[in-house]
Amino acid sequence: MLRLIFRRVGSALFTLVFIAVVVFSCLELMPGDACTAFLGREGKGTALENCRERMRLNRPAPERFFEWAGGVLKGDLGTSMQRQKPITEIVGWRLRNTVVLAAAAAMIGIPIAIFLGFLCGLYRDRPFDLAVSATAIFAMTIPEFVSATILILVFSVTLGWTAGVVTAGYKAPILQLLASTVLPVATLSLILTAHILRMVRSSVIDVMGSDFVLMARLKGVPFRQIVLRHVLPNSLLPAISVIGLTVAWLLGGVVIVESVFNYPGLGRLAVDAVSDRDLPLVQAIALLLGAIYIITNLAADLLALFLNPRLRTHRA
Amino acid sequence: MRANDLSFGGKESIDPISPNRFYEVNDIIYSRLVRQDDDGEPAPELAVSWTPNENATEWTLKLQPGVKFHDGSDFDAADVKFTLERIKDPALESPVASVLGMIDHVEVVDPLTAKIVLSSPHAGLPVLLLDYRVRMLPEGAGPTNDKLGIGTGPFKLESYDPEGRTVLVANKDYWEGAPKLDRIEFTAIPDSEARNQAMLAGQLDMSSVTRDQQPVYESNPNFVVQSFPAGDWYGIAFRTDTAPFTDPKVRKAIRVAVNRDEMIKLMVGEGNAAVTCDVPVKSSDPYHAEISCPQDIELAKKLLTEAGFPDGIDIEVNTADLEPGMVQFAEIYQQQVAKAGIRAKVKLAPSDGYWDDVWMKEPASVTSWSERPADQILNEAYRTGSSWNESYFSNPEFDSALDKARSSLDFEEAKKAYGDAQRLLFEVGGTFIPYLQNGSRVMTNKVTGIKPLAEDYIRWHLVDKAE
Numbered sequence: 001m002l003r004l005i006f007r008r009v010g011s012a013l014f015t016l017v018f019i020a021v022v023v024f025s026c027l028e029l030m031p032g033d034a035c036t037a038f039l040g041r042e043g044k045g046t047a048l049e050n051c052r053e054r055m056r057l058n059r060p061a062p063e064r065f066f067e068w069a070g071g072v073l074k075g076d077l078g079t080s081m082q083r084q085k086p087i088t089e090i091v092g093w094r095l096r097n098t099v100v101l102a103a104a105a106a107m108i109g110i111p112i113a114i115f116l117g118f119l120c121g122l123y124r125d126r127p128f129d130l131a132v133s134a135t136a137i138f139a140m141t142i143p144e145f146v147s148a149t150i151l152i153l154v155f156s157v158t159l160g161w162t163a164g165v166v167t168a169g170y171k172a173p174i175l176q177l178l179a180s181t182v183l184p185v186a187t188l189s190l191i192l193t194a195h196i197l198r199m200v201r202s203s204v205i206d207v208m209g210s211d212f213v214l215m216a217r218l219k220g221v222p223f224r225q226i227v228l229r230h231v232l233p234n235s236l237l238p239a240i241s242v243i244g245l246t247v248a249w250l251l252g253g254v255v256i257v258e259s260v261f262n263y264p265g266l267g268r269l270a271v272d273a274v275s276d277r278d279l280p281l282v283q284a285i286a287l288l289l290g291a292i293y294i295i296t297n298l299a300a301d302l303l304a305l306f307l308n309p310r311l312r313t314h315r316a
Numbered sequence: 317m318r319a320n321d322l323s324f325g326g327k328e329s330i331d332p333i334s335p336n337r338f339y340e341v342n343d344i345i346y347s348r349l350v351r352q353d354d355d356g357e358p359a360p361e362l363a364v365s366w367t368p369n370e371n372a373t374e375w376t377l378k379l380q381p382g383v384k385f386h387d388g389s390d391f392d393a394a395d396v397k398f399t400l401e402r403i404k405d406p407a408l409e410s411p412v413a414s415v416l417g418m419i420d421h422v423e424v425v426d427p428l429t430a431k432i433v434l435s436s437p438h439a440g441l442p443v444l445l446l447d448y449r450v451r452m453l454p455e456g457a458g459p460t461n462d463k464l465g466i467g468t469g470p471f472k473l474e475s476y477d478p479e480g481r482t483v484l485v486a487n488k489d490y491w492e493g494a495p496k497l498d499r500i501e502f503t504a505i506p507d508s509e510a511r512n513q514a515m516l517a518g519q520l521d522m523s524s525v526t527r528d529q530q531p532v533y534e535s536n537p538n539f540v541v542q543s544f545p546a547g548d549w550y551g552i553a554f555r556t557d558t559a560p561f562t563d564p565k566v567r568k569a570i571r572v573a574v575n576r577d578e579m580i581k582l583m584v585g586e587g588n589a590a591v592t593c594d595v596p597v598k599s600s601d602p603y604h605a606e607i608s609c610p611q612d613i614e615l616a617k618k619l620l621t622e623a624g625f626p627d628g629i630d631i632e633v634n635t636a637d638l639e640p641g642m643v644q645f646a647e648i649y650q651q652q653v654a655k656a657g658i659r660a661k662v663k664l665a666p667s668d669g670y671w672d673d674v675w676m677k678e679p680a681s682v683t684s685w686s687e688r689p690a691d692q693i694l695n696e697a698y699r700t701g702s703s704w705n706e707s708y709f710s711n712p713e714f715d716s717a718l719d720k721a722r723s724s725l726d727f728e729e730a731k732k733a734y735g736d737a738q739r740l741l742f743e744v745g746g747t748f749i750p751y752l753q754n755g756s757r758v759m760t761n762k763v764t765g766i767k768p769l770a771e772d773y774i775r776w777h778l779v780d781k782a783e
Contacts, residue, residue, distance in 0.1 A: 032669030041671035042335070044703070047409065149513070156517040164517030165510045167503040169480015262503075262510040264480065272506055277668075 005302065012298045019290035020072070023283055024065050033057050034279040038081045055081070055280075068283075077284040082276045087284045091269070093170045095288075098265035100174055101181060101188070101258075102250035109189035110243060113196035114236070120197065121204025121235065122227065133201065136194040148187045148260045155183060170264035184261040188254060192246045199242040203235040210234075237308050244300020248293045328478035330465045332451040333403055333410040339448065340502060341482055344776045345386075346451030346467035349377065349396065350442050352773060356600040358442040362391065362452055362468065372437040372725050379428045383491045385454045386472045387463075393430035397422040398455040400432065412449050415692050437723040439730055440691055443602060447689065448772040470495045470777035479504050496765070496780040515539075515758060521781060522759045522766075526640075527584055533758045542768040545590060546755035547598035547687030550583075550645045552633055553706040556746035558679040560629060564744040569619035570631065571742075573656035574649065575611035576750040582648050583641055589751040595738040596685060596693045598752050603690040603721075605735035607742050616656035628657025635662060635682040636670040646682050649748070676706050683747070687770075690734055694718055698741065707746030714740045 027034075035051035036043045043051070052058055056067075071078060077087035120129040139147070156164035163180045207213060208231060216226050251266075258267035266285065273281040328338035332346055349363040363377040383391040400422050403412050420435040432441065444450075457463035465473045468491070471484035482502040486495040503519075505511045508526050515523040516532070525533065533539040554561040554570065561567055576591045583589070590599055593609035620629055635646040643664060650660040665674045665681075675681045683706055688696070695718060696702055700710040714737050721733035741747070755770055765779040 030668050031666055032672045036669055036672040039671075041675065043672055145509075149509075152513045152517060156513075160518070164519055165505065165514040167481060167505075167514070167519060169477045169504075171477070171480065259507045260510055260513070262505045262507060262514065268507075275506070 001305075004305065008298060008301055012294045015294055016291055019294075020069060020287055021065075023286045023290075024061075024068065027279055027283055028061050034081065037277040037279055040277070072287065077288075078280045080273075080278055080281045082273075082278040082281070087281055090281070091266070091284060091288060094264060094266045094269045096174075097170060097177060097263065098251060098254075098258075098267065100177055101184060101254075101263060101265055102247065104178065104181060104185045105188035105192060105250060106247060108185060109192040110196060110246075112189070113193040114200055114239070116193070117197040117200025117239075118204055118232070118235070120201040121208065122231075124201075124205055124208075129201075132197070136197050139190045139194040140198075143256075144187055144191060144254070145256050145260055147190060148183070148257060151183045151187055152260075165260075165262040166264065167262070168264070172264075181261075181263065184257055184263055187257055187261075188250065192250070195246060196239060196242055200235065200239050203238045204231060207231050207235045237304060240304045240307070241300050244297055244303075247300075248296035251292045251296060252289045329459075330473065330476060331408075331459060332449050332453070333408065333412045335409065335411050337449055338478055338482075339771065341473070341476075341484065342451060343448065343469075343772050343774070344471045344484055344500065345465065345469045345473050346453070347383075347469050348445065348448075348451055350445040352446050354767065354769060354773065356602055358446055358602075363445075366442050368439065368441070368725060370725075372439040372441070372723060373434050375432040375434070375441050376425070377430045377432065379430065380491065381428055383468050384489055385468055386466045386487060387454070389454060390427075391452065391454075391468050392427040393422075393424040394427075395452055395455050396430040397424055398457075399451075399453045402453070402458075403450070412447065414696060415444060415447055415689075416450065439723060439725045440603075440721065443689060444691060447692075471497075471500060474499070477504075490777055492775075492777055495777040497776075500776075518760070521763050522757060524756070525758050527588060527756075530756065530758070538761055540759045540761055540763070541756065542759070542766070543588060543754045543756045544768045544770055545598050545600050546753060546770055547596065547601075548753045548755075549592070549596055549685055549749050549751065550639075550642060551594075551596075551683050551685070551747050551749040552646070552649060552680055553676070553683045554680045554746045554748065555676075555678075555708050556710070557708040560623070560625070560631070561679060561746060563623045565619040565623040566625070566629065567744065567746050569616040569623070569656065570629075570653060570658055571745075571748045572609065572612045572619075573616035573653040573658055574748070574750055575652055576609065578611075579648055579652065579750045583645060583751075584753060587754075588756070589753045592749055592752050593742045594745055594747060594749045595741050596688070596697070596747075596749055596752070597690040597734075597738060598687065601690045602727075603731050603734040605731075605738040607739060609742060611652075613656045616653075616658070620657065625657075628659060630659045630661070631680060632661045632663050632678075633680045633682065634665050634674045634678045636665045636667040636674065638667045638670055639684050642682050642684065681706075687752075690738075691718075691722070694734070694737055697747075698737075698745070709746050711740060711744065 034055055035048055035057060039047060039051060068078065075088065077091065079085070080087050080090055083090055116132055120132050123129050152164045155161050162182045164183070166180045168176050168180055213226060213230060216230060255267035255271055257263070258265045259271050266289070270285045273285060329336050330338050330342060332342045348361050350358045351361040353359040362380050362383060364380050365378045366375055368375050377396065379393060379396070385391055400416065400419055403410055403416050418434045418436050418438050420433045423431040423433060425431050452468060454463050454466050457466065465476065470487055470490040472487050474483040474485045476482050484500040486498050488494045505514055511523055512525055512529045514520050515525065530541055533541050554567060556562060556567065571594055580586065580589045580591065593607040595605070595607065597604050633646045633649065635643050637643050646662045650662050653660055675683060696704045698705060698709045698714060699718060700715050717733050717737040717740065721730045721737070724730045724733060759766065762782040763779065764782065766774055
């Protein structure tokens, strides 16, 4: 058990280092450097030299990589060129906002998904299941910028019930932020509910058809008890990894939804940083998003390991 | 009233001469010495009059009495001295330094009289003072103290967050009368689609929208779309020091072969731009010269033959997907000039490093500029040896026309000299500029007091919003 955990954590760390190297090399391979990208057509003569001096770009790449990596280990992500502020400070607020949005969407979407998925699995192919599953497939397939635009058009432009885009600044208090996030939360919940629901449904169907459920039925265990004691816990296990992936997706900055709704989170910051050509910030965000993805997946794996004794004896 | 700012990554500065000035807000909280009237001519703002000495090396400005800064202090000649001399501070790396570099120093004659002493004669100083960035600061203001943000404008800065919400409140003591609006809020919305949604959902009263979003508003009676002459442009800079563009005949041929009206239709839509004949001076600029340049395929062919290319010519135009339409621009050019036997090859360069590796290096590349006053753009981009001379244009006649314009005290004489310079650009210049784009804005029909003119023409104290 312990060895398994160590191995998972070890491979996660390795992936993280790998990401750092890849991100750094990609930016190195691009034409120009951080200063030419930032200054654009002003990047000539003394302005360019001053910038390179300031950013210490005149040193060999490996030296700069280790300085950067060393800074990251100490929690220093560098300085944004465009915003003239430490990146940790800029990213900190956006990370909070993204967590707020993700938590709201997850708290609404996940329980609904489990509940509906469970019912669909139990009443497979009945009208209820068909209706819910069809809606879910529809919600999964339409791109989020379409559903976002439709939601804004209906609920904010036509009906005027709620704000269309978020106008609060990135440092706004959480409650103020939440008040204007009805539509982004709805958009995200729609997608994540659909994904998780489909997973829960099929695993309920699997478990319902398994030998031990058949055995329990033959033994005469009441249906309610079969469902709650045996089917529910067993069918939720496979769902955990899907939930983990979904949460990673949410925390990784839902770029399109954040941009369309002008939500001041990590996703929008990533887009802005790219369009501002703020390379140190792009680099930091790429690393951060990678780390979030890895950590969330690791957590989901460990949770599954903890909840499912069978995985522990499995030697891969 | 609620408007949006475009948000350029939160680098916007409330220092009016910073390279990243927050112009939407700076226009409102600060005032200039001279502003333009609706026709673009210099008109009094904080300066009530300006008189040059006989050779235009010294200008005496009389100031508006009784003007107060937002902190209650009086506006006087010492503030003028401070603001104008600050522009040249090398530590600020201000782009305005190249515009007003001829100001040597400012003398305080009395509290309401300032004398601007120039290092070289300049008869067009009032026009240069129209620059939307030359806004009066209280003496001592700078990035390190809280005096920055205090102006004499109709609204005061209450809170400032270029990546979130910036709030301005009415300055009841504004010298031209109290503003009609109580406050103006600016929300940063970098994504154009989000801006559009916010405007449609009624979260904004005024916004900038893209060309393809405009029709939605034009057909809706709740909104007003304004289009006004402005000076942003795309062009192709052909290096006049590189063959075959060393020959002025080739340069003219590759420019007159274009149907500019057609190009406007394809690029931005009819009525959203004004034709220009390779001159980056907008029609509302006081020094604008009228030139006509219809498509002339025969002339182009004739010029090419004379230049030794009877069978047409092969050229290569570099572009990059840096700004919307920059690639399309080169492609439309390619199609248009084909009729004259000009076989233009469009070469798509990576957008990273374009300004560094391609522009001003390759013989021909697409370029993009924002609006500038005539004297500034002509001197910065076409004078021999100037640092932004992207076509490596060097013409003694052109340079002396600019010198003459700067030293002639008579407006008509100066206008004629600037006109000569502009005509030279069309005749022998190396930069192709088919049109100047109009600016546009969308407002709800409740907003009043904003004329269809550029941002820095708006008199914010007269703007109102019906309930």
